[in-house]
Amino acid sequence: MNSLPVIDISPLYNADEAGHLAVAEAIDRACREWGFFYIKGHPISAERIAALTDHAQRFFALPAEEKLKIDITKSRHHRGYGAVATEQLDPSQPCDLKETFDMGFHMPADHPEVLAEKPLRGPNRHPLQIEGWTELMEGHYRDMQDLACTLLRAIALALGIERDFFDKRFVEPISVFRMIHYPPRQTATSADQQGAGAHTDYGCVTLLYQDQAGGLQVQNVKGEWIDAPPIEGTYVVNIGDMMARWSNDRYKSTPHRVISPLGVDRYSMPFFAEPHPDTEISCLPGCYSDDNPPKYPSTTCSRYMLSRFAETYAYRRQGEAESA
Numbered sequence: 001m002n003s004l005p006v007i008d009i010s011p012l013y014n015a016d017e018a019g020h021l022a023v024a025e026a027i028d029r030a031c032r033e034w035g036f037f038y039i040k041g042h043p044i045s046a047e048r049i050a051a052l053t054d055h056a057q058r059f060f061a062l063p064a065e066e067k068l069k070i071d072i073t074k075s076r077h078h079r080g081y082g083a084v085a086t087e088q089l090d091p092s093q094p095c096d097l098k099e100t101f102d103m104g105f106h107m108p109a110d111h112p113e114v115l116a117e118k119p120l121r122g123p124n125r126h127p128l129q130i131e132g133w134t135e136l137m138e139g140h141y142r143d144m145q146d147l148a149c150t151l152l153r154a155i156a157l158a159l160g161i162e163r164d165f166f167d168k169r170f171v172e173p174i175s176v177f178r179m180i181h182y183p184p185r186q187t188a189t190s191a192d193q194q195g196a197g198a199h200t201d202y203g204c205v206t207l208l209y210q211d212q213a214g215g216l217q218v219q220n221v222k223g224e225w226i227d228a229p230p231i232e233g234t235y236v237v238n239i240g241d242m243m244a245r246w247s248n249d250r251y252k253s254t255p256h257r258v259i260s261p262l263g264v265d266r267y268s269m270p271f272f273a274e275p276h277p278d279t280e281i282s283c284l285p286g287c288y289s290d291d292n293p294p295k296y297p298s299t300t301c302s303r304y305m306l307s308r309f310a311e312t313y314a315y316r317r318q319g320e321a322e323s324a
């Protein structure tokens, strides 16, 4: 019970219904016991990962003033570059020792939701210095959203709701694709400054590619930190708080953190799957009963996301970039 399950999801890409059911049951068990698992048999190629890694390394190696041309703290739509210490995932610890690039669902400036100044809606901000960047990232964003929807169909099957329940809610989603660079920890770095402080994710599911450096840790039911080591060719999948709310805690949103490795750079690439901003997040049918009433009040995706952002971004606490 001390290592995370590895689930082969390739049957989800075949027509055979028994195969779908077997994968759905394995995912259901992993989400109830851990809220964390690895997937293999997914369609993201090794060549794609190599290209993304190369682009991430080139971007983060740019001089600070180049990266800050797309400073996320100056973005109304929460897109672009976050320098070291922009985010504080564990508010009881120092700011995170990592830098990030965030992109979301691209909406042109004349889209009605952007004109209406809906929070978190707007155009992506890509580093134009790097050739081929925009095409690679926009294509990858679509592929990751497709992979998330494939997993969410298996989850819908396990929960006994309509198979396309999530597909309908992930049209023009809030989902974010992020690239993270963890600079090497020095022996002089304070022991409690983490790459990413302990936290639970905000969304429905997170799909994480991590390189071979290691450092991701997950809390087990006893509250102990266990390693989630890199396994070549896999993604780490975890349940976020919106899915915990939807499922009335049938599925666990489990605390995790990153201890930056000593003396090596680490790169990771999470995709945070989050539905359309107006999606209602309230207890799903079949997840409550008389002796298991709903634990959480109903909310919407956008309301919930903004409340969480306000806790972990210092610049948002000060009320800057009000409308996202």
Ligand SMILES: N=C(N)NCCCC[C@H](N)C(=O)O
Binding pocket: 102, 174, 175, 176, 178, 199, 200, 201, 202, 203, 240, 272, 274
């Ligand atoms: N829309 C999102 N998620 N934006 C990026 C924030 C990432 C922080 C976080 N762990 C999370 O769970 O989102």
Ligand SMILES: O=C(O)CCC(=O)C(=O)O
Binding pocket: 180, 196, 201, 208, 210, 216, 256, 257, 258, 268, 269, 270
């Ligand atoms: O970089 C990682 O391995 C995990 C990052 C993470 O948990 C997050 O950004 O939410």
Ligand SMILES: [Fe+2]
Binding pocket: 199, 200, 201, 206, 256
């Ligand atoms: Fe996380």
